Structure formats: C-alpha cells, structure tokens
Amino acid sequence: MNEPLRKDSFYNESLIGIFGPVQLIKRLDQSIHPLLPKLYLNCATDTKVGSHHLNDANIERWSKHGDVGYADGKGKIRIVLSQLANANTLLVTEQCDNLCLFCSQPPKNINDEILFSYAAQSIIAFNSDKMIGISGGEPLLKKNHILNFFKNLNQFKNKTPLHILSNGRAFKDKDFVDNFYRLNKDRRVLVGVPVYGTNSQSHDILVSSKGAWSETIAGLINAGNQGIEIEIRIIPTQLNYKEISSIVELVLTCCNHITRISIMNLEQMGWAKKNWSELYIEPRYYQDELVKSCEMGKRFGIDISLFNYPLCHIPDRIHKYARKSISDWKNAFEDKCDFCVLKPECGGFFTSIKDKWINPKERII
Amino acid sequence: MTNYSLLPFNFRLLPDNEVLISNLANMYHVLPAKADLENLIKDIGSLNDDVISKLEQKLFLYSQDDFETKVQLTASAFTKRINKDLSSPRLIMIVPTLRCDHHCSYCQVSRVNQDLSGFDLPLSSIPALINFIKKIESPPYKIEFQGGEPLLAFEFIQEFYNQMLLEVERDDFTIIIATSLSLLNDEILNWCRGKPINFSTSIDAGIKAHNRHRKLITKNSFELTQKGIKAIEKKLGKGKVGTVTTVTHQGLSGWNELVDTHLELGLSEMFVRPVSSYGFAIPKQAKDITIAEFMVFYRNLILRVFEDNKKGIPIVEHFLFIHYKRLMNAKDGMYVDLMAPAGYAKNSVLIDYTGNIFGSDEARMVYRKYGFDNLVLGNINDHNMTLDTGFSEEILSQSFNFDIPGCADCVYQGSCGSDPIYHIQEFGEPIGNKAFSRFCQLHKSVFDFVIELLKDDSNRLVLEGWMNE
C-alpha cells in the first residue's frame, strides 16, 4: 500500500564497477552533452570509451532518455535527475551547522566534497530548463565549495534554475552574499530558508544550535537586500505552532525579496521519527494560524502555500493554498481515500506516516 | 524567566481606555487598558504572558539574546517602508488645456472659458513631452489627463496616444482621462474602445449639491455625468470609469444617496474625501466643512457601505481602504498624499498647458495663485532642460516625518504621509503647525476610524475581503 509513485533505485549485476554519475541513453543522439559517461539501454550504440550497455526492463521503464543516475560501484544505480520526476533534487553535502530535531538527512562529518562535483556534472549533462533542487546537509556550509559549484556551471554556460535549501546562516557574511549574487546573474536561484520562530527561543531549540536564529535572520536581511530570491519555509511543531502567522508577518514586514512562503507539515522521516511525540501537532490545533497565514499572501503580494497537508486535515477555505507534495516519490494514499471526492486534488500522505487519521469527504449517494 | 526590554514605540489613547501602539517597523498593537501602557513603560514583568509574547513577536520587546537581531529587523522594516514609497512609479499628469465648459465653485485650477485661445498645449509639444516621460520614468507609465476639461483637447489626446504607441509597447502604458463626461460622445467612445484608456469623473454627494457646485449653462451637470457613465459601460464594458466624490456643506446628509447613485450606475468602487483648500477654490467654500463635520458624514457613509458588503453587495470605498492598506504595510499601499518622504516630485509630476513642469497637482494650483517660481521644475519646451530639483530636494529632506514636531510622537507616523505643498500654502513652509493642519486632522481621524472598525470581527472581515479580492 505505501508505494511511492515513482521508483528510482535499481540493482543490476552489470553495473558492478561503474561508479559516479552516468547519463542514460536510449537512442543515438548528437545533442546529448558529452560530459558524463553514457549508459546505453537496449539500443544500438557506438563503441566510445566510457560507454556501457545495459539490458534492464525495470530501469528502462522508470527512466527517460537523457536522465542521470549515480552508480555506487556495487551494482546499484539511483536515478537522481529524471524527466519523469515532479521535481529533482541533488544532495551536495551531508555536513551541517544545525542539528534540527526533525532532520531528514542527519549530518555526517565526512569529506563529501565530491558530491558537489557530481552535482555540477549532472546538472550540466541533464541540461534542463526546469528548476533543480540543491540540498544537504547545509549546501552553503563550505563557501568556497558552493561558489566553485556555480563557477563550474557557469563555465559550461549552464542556466538551469536552482532551488537551494539552506539555513541561510552563511549569508551573514556580506562578501559571500556579494559573490553568490554575482555568480548567479545569468541564472535564476531561489534559496529556501527555514524560519521557525519570531525569536531565538523556539528556533534555536528546534535546530539545536544556539545563535542559529540570529545568524539566519541576519543572513536573510543581507541576501534580501542584495536581491537574492528567497523562499521562507516554516514547519509547525509543538514548540512554535502558536506563532506561525506571526513569523509570516514578521519576515514579510522586515525582509526584502521574499517571493514565496511554504508552510510544511512535519514529515515522519529521519530524526522526526524518534522525536515525533514531542514535536508533531495535528493541524486542527492550529488551523486559525494557517488561515491567518494564508490570507497574508494577498496583503503582502506573495504566494503562500501549504505542503503535505492532506485536504481532510485543513479547513475548506484554505484548500486552495494546499499543494501536492514537492517530491512525487513520497505520495501515497490509504484505502479509505478511495471514497474521498477530493482525492484528485489531494497530495496524499507521506509513505512514512504510521497511524494516519483520515476523514474522507464521501460522495453523497 | 526571560527579561525583556523596550524597543522604541509611539502610543495613542483610544476610546474605551484602550491604547494603540506602533513602532519603527510600522507594526501595530492594541493594549486593552491604559494600565498596560504604564506597565509596559515602567514594569514589563507585570504584564500578562500572552501580551508579552504578542509584543515580542511584533518588535516592541526584546530579550537580551535577541537584542541585535531585533534591532536589525526593525531597521530593515523601516528602510523597506521608505524605499517602497521612494521607488513607487510616478503618476504623470498632463494638462492639455485650461479651457472648461463648467465653472465649479470649488474649482482649484482657475479654468477659462472654452472659446478662448492661448490656453492649450500645442500638438507640436508632444514629442518633447514623450521624451520627457521616457527620461524620468520607466514602464509601465501611468498617465492622467486633467484640465480644465481634457475632452476639449481630445485631438491632443488622440495624437499623444498615437505617438506614444510608436515609442513604447502598448502594454507599457495606461491613460486615465479625468473629465466631467459632459462632452462625451460616440466618436470619443468608439476611439477609446480596445485601448488602455479609463475615465475618472466626479460624483458629488447629492445631485442638488452636484449641480449647484458644478455650474453648466444648462444646469444638468449631474445628469450628463450619469449619462456618460452608462454610455461608457455600454460601449467599453465594466470597470472603465472611476469616481471621485468631494464632500461639501451641501452634501453632508447625502451618504445614502451617494451609495445608491453608485450602485444604480453599476459602479462598485468609490473614493470620497472632503473639499480641500487648494488654489482658487473660494476660501469660504473650501473651509466650509470642518474635518469633524466631514467625519460625521463619512462614518455614516462607511457604515452604509459595510452594511451592503455584509449583504453580499460588493462596493469598495477606496479612501478608507488605502488607509487600511497603509496600516497593514500592504504591497499595494501607494497613495501620493500619504507618503513620507512626500510624493511631491518623486511620485507625481504634472505638465501644464504652458509646458511648465510641476511636482504635483497641488503645486500647479498653488503656483497659479501665489506664483512661487521655485514650484516650476522646468519646461518641456526647453531642450537643454535639466529638472530643477534643488527646491524639491529641500522639501523632500524636510518631509521625512519621524523627526518633525507633531509627527515624531504620532502613532500613525509609519502609515501617514507629509504634504509639504499643503503646508506651504497654509503656513508658508513645508512642515506647518500640525495642530492647525486639516491634513493631519483628516488622516488621523480616518486612521482612528479604521482601528475602531477592526475591533469588530464582521467589519474586519469586510476589510480583509477587500484585501483578498
């Protein structure tokens, strides 16, 4: 039942020994970027060095010509950039200077600089004009890494729009903000920054880092003043559910260049699982805050959206602000949902949530 | 137990012992009792936890840990608001003719009879005019034709439109014609069809008042306006004409009639303000209502408008609405009269029938009456012209309102504006004595009224409904 909508990981013995990003090819195509090694799937090929052939119906079914996957050398391949995906996101580091209580990608202190190279190569080869997500860890943690990443993309004149998820603390440094802005003049970059409180108390506890709120806010102000496009992300939890609309009002009154706000229902992933009972609060306990927040959109002239809120969990009047989940591989529905007339518009649940409460809006017979 | 300290704020006592407070970030909060104000100033710890929490969220209090960041947030909000006012695009007003077929008792522009010559902008000035517009502004251009009666210079408007189209994308400019509509005919309407042209006209409170003020030889000014509005809807569609209502002594009991008139004409928007004293408006008439008298009319008007809204009849009164938007720091909160630093020259510019350039409509009127040369910023016929902004800069630097007497302590400072030209006329200098200022009294009263309306949930919903339209 809890099946995600798109499969992205595969195993094939023939892939043993192949390591790093490869591009999936299904037909002869001169326009494909020469940068990455090619993986030819069941098709006539040339015999260039660095090209591999593969006969795998599963991978073929779940990929399109030009998609990019990371092979781990042991036979596994994960398709990281696919034209079949709702949204593509690349992990560029697992290191972070926050330790969010609900972290979905708990940090590891390892040298994973290579992920930046993989990401740059993949984006260049994939050559899409649809936005690609950049996440971690904290992508801006090592400033020279991220700046080099942009330089690499610029070298190959890549203009793929990027959506970078960051805690924003690196933007406290004005020189860095300047460089960041300069290197992205020809590319649309949206930085998604979480703000969990109107003061340091709730925010610093939630990200387990004293001083985080202050640095994030200072970063938001600097980045906004420079003209960097910003998305503010807010996750309601037991510690901050009463101040959701106040956070929205505060950032929109004080900061520049905020182009959207995303209020996101907590996902039961990573560390959120073990802290679930202290963190999670059902939307019906803060629906007033959600309504107030959504209606600030028109006032301040920006888009405010709700993510990961099944429609039966939020009041009717804010259904129009609810978006389906960002990544398609997380969508799933319970059997009961088949009776619900709103199912086509609803994003469903995360594959990971146990003990869901469902209240389908039934058809009137 | 966190210790909290004060960030700077202003306060104003409201009826019912409540207190309104605001800060440099222009965030507002209503304290339930005067005692809370005293506690806030003298002993924060004695305040209710909920109140402390709310005040902290709105940048009235800070905890030691967050001091620097709260200050940064406040400064950023303050700068943001001023930048918004500074960078708002200018309204470009053009007076193609001073001739007029009416002579209205509170006319502010010293009109002349329509058969006179020598009071028109020549067609040959259009290229220079367009060049000037492109030099001082970037698209989208908002252009408004005024007068006199602009429809007496219809040929000029047509030629201007045609030449504008050669220089600028069709989607990059809009034109509003401010007219009594008495001269509207099919030829004009047919020409306007499909073009980015709207109309603005006056509907005064009370037909009798309307016709008494707006003197036409044939005495039926209001009927012609009415006919014009209907013709515009028929030929050009809905939403093509906006109204402005000036309230004088004769109109003070006409609030229901005013709303009814708008609804009958299929109009769902209004803009109502009291008569002002600029330029040539007969002084006696101009000051013939006090702000207090206006507010009695206005309160009744708004209550009627809100009643209609609650019944599902959509009608918006924009004078109130803009005050609400200013209090809410709304994105769409630009109104030339309520800007600090002042909108003068920065957000509006007017080219007279002589080619003279003024920083605002009021400046033109004051110049005609008093002849202050420094109100003329230049002339479009002067090819070597650079705008004389010296005087404008002097006015503007004095029109920040956070440091001037009367405004420095005002709770509405962040939402209100300064009106240097009004004060120059009344007091001889841009700041004026706010204790005597109609401008101050008017806007304070309307802001007070908005705050009062917001106390009631059903009223609050109407305003939020207008915002979320």
Add this chain to the structure above:
Amino acid sequence: MDGAKKLILHYKQTQLSELSIRKALYWMSGLVSWTIEIEGEHWKVCFECDENEIAIKQKFEVLINDYILRENLDSKTSDLKLAIIKKSLKDLSL
C-alpha cells in the same frame, strides 16, 4: 480679550521638563491661546478660555500625562531610536 476667562495651571518643574510641556501646549494651539512662564519652581500655564474651561483643563491634563509617560519612555529608548533611524537612512537606496 475683555471678559475672557483665564485658566491658570501650575506644574512642578521637577515633574516635567520644558520640552514636554511645550509639546503638550503645541496641541492646544488649535483650540485656545496660551502663555507659559516660570514662577518660582513651577511652570505657570495660562489659557484664555470662554465657556470651555473644564474641557480645556481636561484635555490639557491628558496631554500632560501622556507627555510625562513619553518622557519616561524616551529615557529608555531614544538612543536606540536614533541608532535605528541612522542605520536605516544609511541603507536607503537614494
């Protein structure tokens, strides 16, 4: 003016500063003419009222109270206010 009543009020100079009392008087100007002088250790304010002596006194007392409160408030926040405004003006994109 002949026959005009004079309302005379005294305030201890220690109770409120000259600036505050002048600010309060600023707002009275639209209603009534006034004078202010020093009498010993007091401010002596003199209003020329007609029939509205009680209303004038009430209004003025409210203003005085407000400005005393404002003095207290300013003593705690005026430096900060100046610093914030100064910083903001520097950042303005004029």
